[in-house]
Amino acid sequence: xxxIANLAHGFGVALSLDNLLFALLGALIGTxxxxxxxxxxxxxxxxxLPITFGQPATTAIIMLAGIYYGAQYGGSTTAILLxxxxxxxxxxxxxxxxxxxxxxxxxxxxTIAACGSFFAGSVATLVVAASGPMLxxxxxxxxxxxxxSLMLLGLIxxxxxxxxxxxxxxxxxxxxxxxxxVGTDVQTGQQRFTFGVPELSDGxxxxxxxxxxxxxxxxxxxLERPEARSVMSGKVGSLMLTKEEFRRSIPSVLRxxxxxxxxxxxxxxxxxxxxxxxxxxxxKISKYRHEFGNGAVEGVAGPESANNAAAQTSFxxxxxxxxxxNAVMALMVGAxxxxxxxxxxxxxxxxPDLFWGLICSMWVGNLMLLVINLPMIGMWVKLLQVPYxxxxxxxxxxxxxxxxxxxxxxxxxxxxxxxxxxGYIFAKLRMEAAPLLIGFVLxxxxxxxxxxxxxxxxxxxxxxxxxxxxxxxxxxAAITLGxxxxxxxxxxxxxxxxx
Amino acid sequence: xxxxxxxxxxxxxxMFLAIIGLFINGGFLGIGLEQHAxxxxxxxxxxxxxxxxxxxxxxxxxxxxxxALTNGPDPLEKWTKxxxxxLAISVATGIIIWQVxxxxxxxxxxxxxxxxxxxxTLILAISPSWRPLGLVLASxxxxxxxLEPLGLMLTIAALCVIASLADRDHRVTSVVxxxxxxxxxxxxxxxxxxxxxxxLWPNSY
Numbered sequence: 001x002x003x004i005a006n007l008a009h010g011f012g013v014a015l016s017l018d019n020l021l022f023a024l025l026g027a028l029i030g031t032x033x034x035x036x037x038x039x040x041x042x043x044x045x046x047x048x049l050p051i052t053f054g055q056p057a058t059t060a061i062i063m064l065a066g067i068y069y070g071a072q073y074g075g076s077t078t079a080i081l082l083x084x085x086x087x088x089x090x091x092x093x094x095x096x097x098x099x100x101x102x103x104x105x106x107x108x109x110x111t112i113a114a115c116g117s118f119f120a121g122s123v124a125t126l127v128v129a130a131s132g133p134m135l136x137x138x139x140x141x142x143x144x145x146x147x148x149s150l151m152l153l154g155l156i157x158x159x160x161x162x163x164x165x166x167x168x169x170x171x172x173x174x175x176x177x178x179x180x181x182v183g184t185d186v187q188t189g190q191q192r193f194t195f196g197v198p199e200l201s202d203g204x205x206x207x208x209x210x211x212x213x214x215x216x217x218x219x220x221x222x223l224e225r226p227e228a229r230s231v232m233s234g235k236v237g238s239l240m241l242t243k244e245e246f247r248r249s250i251p252s253v254l255r256x257x258x259x260x261x262x263x264x265x266x267x268x269x270x271x272x273x274x275x276x277x278x279x280x281x282x283x284k285i286s287k288y289r290h291e292f293g294n295g296a297v298e299g300v301a302g303p304e305s306a307n308n309a310a311a312q313t314s315f316x317x318x319x320x321x322x323x324x325x326n327a328v329m330a331l332m333v334g335a336x337x338x339x340x341x342x343x344x345x346x347x348x349x350x351x352p353d354l355f356w357g358l359i360c361s362m363w364v365g366n367l368m369l370l371v372i373n374l375p376m377i378g379m380w381v382k383l384l385q386v387p388y389x390x391x392x393x394x395x396x397x398x399x400x401x402x403x404x405x406x407x408x409x410x411x412x413x414x415x416x417x418x419x420x421x422x423g424y425i426f427a428k429l430r431m432e433a434a435p436l437l438i439g440f441v442l443x444x445x446x447x448x449x450x451x452x453x454x455x456x457x458x459x460x461x462x463x464x465x466x467x468x469x470x471x472x473x474x475x476x477a478a479i480t481l482g483x484x485x486x487x488x489x490x491x492x493x494x495x496x497x498x499x
Numbered sequence: 500x501x502x503x504x505x506x507x508x509x510x511x512x513x514m515f516l517a518i519i520g521l522f523i524n525g526g527f528l529g530i531g532l533e534q535h536a537x538x539x540x541x542x543x544x545x546x547x548x549x550x551x552x553x554x555x556x557x558x559x560x561x562x563x564x565x566x567a568l569t570n571g572p573d574p575l576e577k578w579t580k581x582x583x584x585x586l587a588i589s590v591a592t593g594i595i596i597w598q599v600x601x602x603x604x605x606x607x608x609x610x611x612x613x614x615x616x617x618x619x620t621l622i623l624a625i626s627p628s629w630r631p632l633g634l635v636l637a638s639x640x641x642x643x644x645x646l647e648p649l650g651l652m653l654t655i656a657a658l659c660v661i662a663s664l665a666d667r668d669h670r671v672t673s674v675v676x677x678x679x680x681x682x683x684x685x686x687x688x689x690x691x692x693x694x695x696x697x698x699l700w701p702n703s704y
Contacts, residue, residue, distance in 0.1 A: 171559040185545035223631035389666040400642040405695040413643035429509040459541030
């Protein structure tokens, strides 16, 4: 079996001392930022991007991935103990998890969350490993026109699934594409929108944008609203489950894993959408639905499994097509490009170490997280007591040094400052920043494919509907957009993404 | 009238940026700054994609703007008179400092941008509701200004002091303790472990 040989190869990579160490480091950092409200994986990964330059590509990506799924575990801890979701994806967990904690079953809720996440993560890892090479072989037959349509579809779905108004999200994607235009035109070498600033000839700094909007902007917004922290409800209590709890959580974990694995692949969907989807499903079909709202085990087991499964499978579009499905994956594209690797279908062939190593490290990382989270829960609770007033100057210092060290240039620091202001304005006007980041990353690639496709077709736009793959993708995109114009569905989405 | 003020401003901002972009690209109402070659649909020049993107953005911005007239109400936060005044003075001062220094040729290492940002954001911080915004940005600007002349340690201290003013709970002792801790941590992470090229202390000559 190819799969087994490949996985064996991957484990060889993932279990090397360096990679193990950095997977652990990533998982630890991820859990920490998941626990701490006010700093998310996007800001952290952009913060740590400059640090990863010195490492081999595989090690760097393994660590960054660890941060991402580590944050899913950490986020649920605070959601259960404090009714304070550290990440958007654990908002749903807080609904039932905090109630369980109030009933004195905090330990049980944490165990269910962690074990469910582990199981879901393991299954989703297998899904990635099995579907990766398959999708890759499909993707290799893509021409420029197909790629353009695929990216368009990705952008539209990510805008449709983003929070808030679809129209504004699409506008933000376009704004992101516009920001991506800055720099040297690849085909003619002409400087575009650089105003004679030499630092801009390589384009706007990807890290500066992410860190400005998601780092600086977030800090300012957090400082504006006074610190609101609920008090921890009593003790964590025993981590052991009762037989009853165990029996009830198993089907929910299975269903959550299924939903999460499927929805995680969708651009823009990812962890939060699948967590919510799973919660809705459990509430509909569970035998114990009357307990929902009062600490139902199913309401923790399902969404927690779903969000972790989705966190893993959201790597599929990135690894096979080179298309990021959410803001974190957009950062991964940035990290890969900085490392000199062009993400896309050729990555499986050209970088087997990276591809299989990453997949196996996900499983190893999930195992680590189980250990990090359950026995060491006391440590994370302690971390929660660090007040934000000590946290934000530290984040600022790390941001500043990180950005500076990218090119040893203060220009990047000013650029970050500028995007901090932009992020603040976006937040005040409720313009979603995540679609902007995805647009920024995909924009230059889209332009290249568009120009190549038009050159091949001698300027005929019909090429996009002539090729079957491209036409299908465009049709899906059009249908998605059309469906969202129906008021009933839009209301459903608003409800699903509320909070 | 149910005006959605947030969307109104968002739409306006999008349209404004799109028009600027079209203008620079050379294709807004026939006038433009950089005049990127458009090329044809077959051989697209450097100006073709920007044209498509900015027109799309202008259109979307206009729709957001028009829909905002009826789908509210969603008002912006209330601004006091002080908020308006400080914002206006801050922006004006920033632009003046930047332009004056640019004309005087003081542009080494983007110092004109840094000083303009720093002064402008400090002025902004006079108004209580702008304080977190102003001080966080000012602390970032001071970092860029001081890092190369004064070295990492003193710069971290300056950043911490300014940033900590943004939170009312900070006392002198807590700021000093935090600064010392961060200096040691950053030395360990960035100098000892990662060995980034940055001066640690002021140049002695």
